[in-house]
Amino acid sequence: MAPGGLVTHVTSRQVVATYIVETSLPLDVAAEVLAGEQSTGTFVRVERESDDLRARFAAQVHAIEELPLTGGSPLPGSIGDPDERRRARLSLRFPLDNFGPSMPNLLAAVAGNLFELKEFAAVKLVDLELPLPFADRYPGPAFGVDGTRRLMSRSEGAMIGTIIKPSIGLSPAELAELVGELAEAGVDFIKDDELQGNGPAAPLAERVRAVMPVLERHADRTGRKPMYAFNITDDIGRLAANHDLVMAAGGTCVMVCVNLVGLAGLEFIRRHAAVPIHGHRAMIGAISRSDQVGIGFRAWQKLARLAGADHLHTNGISNKFYESDAQVLDSIAAVREPLLGLTSTVPVLSSGQWGGLAHATYAAVRTTDLLVLAGGGIHGHPDGAAAGVASMREAWESAALGETADTAFARSQPLRRAAELFGPVRA
Amino acid sequence: MAPGGLVTHVTSRQVVATYIVETSLPLDVAAEVLAGEQSTGTFVRVERESDDLRARFAAQVHAIEELPLTGGSPLPGSIGDPDERRRARLSLRFPLDNFGPSMPNLLAAVAGNLFELKEFAAVKLVDLELPLPFADRYPGPAFGVDGTRRLMSRSEGAMIGTIIKPSIGLSPAELAELVGELAEAGVDFIKDDELQGNGPAAPLAERVRAVMPVLERHADRTGRKPMYAFNITDDIGRLAANHDLVMAAGGTCVMVCVNLVGLAGLEFIRRHAAVPIHGHRAMIGAISRSDQVGIGFRAWQKLARLAGADHLHTNGISNKFYESDAQVLDSIAAVREPLLGLTSTVPVLSSGQWGGLAHATYAAVRTTDLLVLAGGGIHGHPDGAAAGVASMREAWESAALGETADTAFARSQPLRRAAELFGPVRA
Numbered sequence: 034m035a036p037g038g039l040v041t042h043v044t045s046r047q048v049v050a051t052y053i054v055e056t057s058l059p060l061d062v063a064a065e066v067l068a069g070e071q072s073t074g075t076f077v078r079v080e081r082e083s084d085d086l087r088a089r090f091a092a093q094v095h096a097i098e099e100l101p102l103t104g105g106s107p108l109p110g111s112i113g114d115p116d117e118r119r120r121a122r123l124s125l126r127f128p129l130d131n132f133g134p135s136m137p138n139l140l141a142a143v144a145g146n147l148f149e150l151k152e153f154a155a156v157k158l159v160d161l162e163l164p165l166p167f168a169d170r171y172p173g174p175a176f177g178v179d180g181t182r183r184l185m186s187r188s189e190g191a192m193i194g195t196i197i198k199p200s201i202g203l204s205p206a207e208l209a210e211l212v213g214e215l216a217e218a219g220v221d222f223i224k225d226d227e228l229q230g231n232g233p234a235a236p237l238a239e240r241v242r243a244v245m246p247v248l249e250r251h252a253d254r255t256g257r258k259p260m261y262a263f264n265i266t267d268d269i270g271r272l273a274a275n276h277d278l279v280m281a282a283g284g285t286c287v288m289v290c291v292n293l294v295g296l297a298g299l300e301f302i303r304r305h306a307a308v309p310i311h312g313h314r315a316m317i318g319a320i321s322r323s324d325q326v327g328i329g330f331r332a333w334q335k336l337a338r339l340a341g342a343d344h345l346h347t348n349g350i351s352n353k354f355y356e357s358d359a360q361v362l363d364s365i366a367a368v369r370e371p372l373l374g375l376t377s378t379v380p381v382l383s384s385g386q387w388g389g390l391a392h393a394t395y396a397a398v399r400t401t402d403l404l405v406l407a408g409g410g411i412h413g414h415p416d417g418a419a420a421g422v423a424s425m426r427e428a429w430e431s432a433a434l435g436e437t438a439d440t441a442f443a444r445s446q447p448l449r450r451a452a453e454l455f456g457p458v459r460a
Numbered sequence: 461m462a463p464g465g466l467v468t469h470v471t472s473r474q475v476v477a478t479y480i481v482e483t484s485l486p487l488d489v490a491a492e493v494l495a496g497e498q499s500t501g502t503f504v505r506v507e508r509e510s511d512d513l514r515a516r517f518a519a520q521v522h523a524i525e526e527l528p529l530t531g532g533s534p535l536p537g538s539i540g541d542p543d544e545r546r547r548a549r550l551s552l553r554f555p556l557d558n559f560g561p562s563m564p565n566l567l568a569a570v571a572g573n574l575f576e577l578k579e580f581a582a583v584k585l586v587d588l589e590l591p592l593p594f595a596d597r598y599p600g601p602a603f604g605v606d607g608t609r610r611l612m613s614r615s616e617g618a619m620i621g622t623i624i625k626p627s628i629g630l631s632p633a634e635l636a637e638l639v640g641e642l643a644e645a646g647v648d649f650i651k652d653d654e655l656q657g658n659g660p661a662a663p664l665a666e667r668v669r670a671v672m673p674v675l676e677r678h679a680d681r682t683g684r685k686p687m688y689a690f691n692i693t694d695d696i697g698r699l700a701a702n703h704d705l706v707m708a709a710g711g712t713c714v715m716v717c718v719n720l721v722g723l724a725g726l727e728f729i730r731r732h733a734a735v736p737i738h739g740h741r742a743m744i745g746a747i748s749r750s751d752q753v754g755i756g757f758r759a760w761q762k763l764a765r766l767a768g769a770d771h772l773h774t775n776g777i778s779n780k781f782y783e784s785d786a787q788v789l790d791s792i793a794a795v796r797e798p799l800l801g802l803t804s805t806v807p808v809l810s811s812g813q814w815g816g817l818a819h820a821t822y823a824a825v826r827t828t829d830l831l832v833l834a835g836g837g838i839h840g841h842p843d844g845a846a847a848g849v850a851s852m853r854e855a856w857e858s859a860a861l862g863e864t865a866d867t868a869f870a871r872s873q874p875l876r877r878a879a880e881l882f883g884p885v886r887a
Contacts, residue, residue, distance in 0.1 A: 072655065073626050080839065081634060082626040090629035090661070106533040108749055110782025130661040131628050137693050137720040138657030141742050145654055145717070148745025149781035158746075199500050199509040201558050202517035207508060227572055228499065230565030234517070234557040266564050269696060269728035290572070293564040295722020301696035315568050318575025319585075319747050319754045322535055327746045327754075354576035355537025412507065 043126060049095055049162040050143035051124040051332075055105075055155035055325070057113025060097050060121050066152050068092035068125050071142050090131055092142070095124040105324050107154030118154055134166040136336055137297050148326055155325040161332045165373060167339055171300065173375030174343040176309040178402045181343060181379055184285045184309065185221045185260040191391070191401040191429035193422055194222030194260075196383065196408040201228050205235060205243035212244050216251040216259050218418035219426070220411070222404060225264035227290050227315045237263060237275055245282040262288035262311035262344075265302075269294060272302040280307055289342075292316035296340050303341025311381070312342030322355065330360075331367045338368070338378045344404055349382035350397075351390055351459060362397045369400065379404050386410050388428030388448045392441065393459035395432035405429065415450050423447040470553060476522055476589040477570035478551040478759075482532075482582035482752070484540025487524050487548050493579050495519035495552050498569050517558055519569070522551040532751050534581030545581055561593040563763055564724050575753055582752040588759045592800060594766055598727065600802030601770040603736040605829045608770060608806055611712045611736065612648045612687040618818070618828040618856035620849055621649030621687075623810065623835040628655050632662060632670035639671050643678040643686050645845035646853070647838070649831060652691035654717050654742045664690060664702055672709040689715035689738035689771075692729075696721060699729040707734055716769075719743035723767050730768025738808070739769030749782065757787075758794045765795070765805045771831055776809035777824075778817055778886060789824045796827065806831050813837050815855030815875045819868065820886035822859035832856065842877050850874040 056063040072092040100120045132138035231237045252258035265275035265287045288311040291299050320327040347364040368380040387410035414421030424447035431441035483490040499519040527547045559565035658664045679685035692702035692714045715738040718726050747754040774791040795807040814837035841848030851874035858868035
């Protein structure tokens with residue numbers, strides 16, 4: 034099969050799902066197995082499965098491009114001659130009429146039983162093209178970049194934020210004290226750790242009650258209210274009340290762990306929310322880390338944006354997790370690509386971030402419409418949190434001006450001091 | 461580290477999460493990395509991370525048991541000397557106070573960022589022990605085995621069901637005709653395919669309107685109303701209305717694709733539902749198929765039951781998917797194990813099922829408190845659906861009597877005819 038073979042016109046009533054697969058079947062046969070399982074087929078041909086029905090409802094093979102094998106282990110239970118195994122990028126076209134513009138029902142077709150097919154030694158959903166009816170049904174982000182900048186009074190430049198550390202265990206009083214220090218230090222944004230939910234040791238209501246007066250006093254004094262993303266992740270039936278608690282206290286952001294309430298849970302709270310939704314991607318590794326199975330970030334982030342994430346975690350370069358810089362930069366680019374005319378979502382860079390990564394990141398992404406979070410990188414700066422924030426902000430300002438990292442370091446004492454602890458600098 | 465080393469008392473305020481891991485770090489060090497990341501740790505020690513805080517909130521290593529390596533590829537981005545890599549079963553104890561008995565917040569701790577740790581060449585959550593406060597918060601299944609049997613008037617024996625095939629594409633009129641035939645054929649249960657959601661080609665409302673009068677007429681005539689699981693999977697905000705549509709028409713079951721609305725979505729509709737919830741596990745392969753990453757069925761099914769699944773798909777032996785019989789039988793056993801005093805969930809066996817698998821299945825599971833679904837195996841029986849149902853029921857009755865498969869085949873013409881198409885028989 035020639036690379037790109039089979040591509041035909043995609044209509045506004047079709048979804049294209051793209052997979053990385055490995056199989057010992059001929060690639061065109063394997064593609065038909067996948068298309069059949071996910072639309073009109075069953076394991077024996079049954080009455081009423083007419084040719085007309087198949088013509089209207091069967092998924093169609095859209096494109097097949099063979100790729101080199103990677104040497105990865107085949108998935109458990111896969112069948113076929115290992116010597117015949119080939120890897121490919123395979124796209125299927127699904128009629129929208131099969132499921133309508135409903136995310137959960139779409140997923141049954143493009144990401145349902147197919148991961149269990151024994152004909153595949155690898156099968157990973159890596160991209161989705163969705164037609165406009167999805168944007169008619171789902172409004173997407175309500176705030177995005179502009180709304181977030183407005184609420185945090187940061188009209189330009191990278192938005193600099195931090196994460197409450199230690200993740201859990203602070204009393205509300207200690208939390209309030211820390212938040213006061215961080216606000217004083219000049220951050221635009223503070224977030225709860227994803228581990229800080231609504232447990233008995235620090236209930237959300239108590240955290241809100243402790244934190245918001247500190248931020249309000251800071252705003253009265255300075256004219257800027259840092260955005261605090263309270264983690265409202267919880268049972269679906271509690272999300273609205275959790276959100277309302279934050280709103281009532283003057284909060285300007287809620288954080289939702291998208292995979293923990295489900296994409297559908299995010300969509301549910303989006304219908305209710307009156308502040309930006311900070312979309313955390315905890316558990317993403319469970320579905321996306323394997324090269325052989327699951328759902329890649331590029332496909333997943335489209336659904337999270339459609340479901341209404343105003344901010345979405347992408348990881349940052351030189352992070353403490355497994356992802357390469359290339360993967361991270363692709364994730365940031367993916368979140369910034371236009372999607373069905375929706376308001377743009379803010380990529381959130383975090384994990385091991387500090388000022389020394391600004392120039393290398395900016396060189397690749399060419400924007401400051403980013404929320405850059407440093408936990409240890411701000412709290413742990415040798416000269417304290419204010420110096421931590423200054424080091425981040427000065428580095429990003431320099432990068433956005435087109436300067437070199439060397440220039441920034443020559444000018445910025447906080448950045449030089451940060452490098453003593455967090456170096457080396459990424460040029 | 462000795463097998464089972466480190467086990468200490470688990471209290472009613474702790475969760476134990478068990479993982480399969482591979483790492484090049486010493487196992488005890490790797491265990492501390494995992495425990496730290498998922499509780500009080502960050503990548504630099506920060507102010508306020510006191511020893512007292514760690515003592516109260518840090519996750520603790522509970523047990524480490526080294527396992528043989530399997531030869532599977534390490535996860536992308538994992539670090540360390542490959543020659544040092546070891547595999548282990550590792551359990552951590554988490555203080556319940558960190559998250560409280562909230563499933564989404566629990567998941568942040570036991571199944572959040574940890575899948576992204578580069579210290580791990582494999583990291584899969586395989587089991588969970590939950591303390592009683594979870595059962596105080598979540599009522600679990602409302603109907604389970606007994607409620608399901610009552611509603612379908614099948615007080616004993618395996619519950620025999622089928623799936624609408626072709627999966628999608630039937631008009632409501634064709635669907636009604638097929639349902640009439642299947643009811644006539646004597647099935648206890650019929651379900652929508654997971655691919656049949658609420659699309660424009662066959663909206664749920666039209667399906668309900670077409671199907672329910674057929675079942676009501678059948679019930680008037682025979683005294684038995686087969687249970688029909690309408691797939692109500694959709695946006696969270698539409699689940700209750702979808703459910704109510706089914707109820708209003710006299711329906712006795714709704715199907716929810718658990719992973720597509722999220723475990724949290726299932727829990728949400730459970731609070732509203734007045735009929736059994738048929739839990740489909742579409743997408744489970746994305747999180748559970750890899751041996752190296754994700755969440756195993758044994759852990760996942762506990763959460764699905766807690767969230768209220770009255771029925772839960774487990775696959776069946778000799779299925780058309782990748783799972784071995786051993787895996788399937790372990791899944792069925794897992795669903796049948798007691799869990800926090802909850803009402804028992806019905807395991808749902810499907811995929812390539814026919815009468816010839818009854819004796820081998822029964823020999824392993826020793827119960828008929830099962831919903832056994834055959835799609836092609838009933839629709840595609842050489843003598844029609846009634847013979848298909850008879851072949852299934854006669855085989856399961858024989859198995860439950862302790863007979864051999866040979867005895868059943870000698871007696872049952874429908875079973876012999878089924879074997880011509882679906883054989884060989886599993887003794």
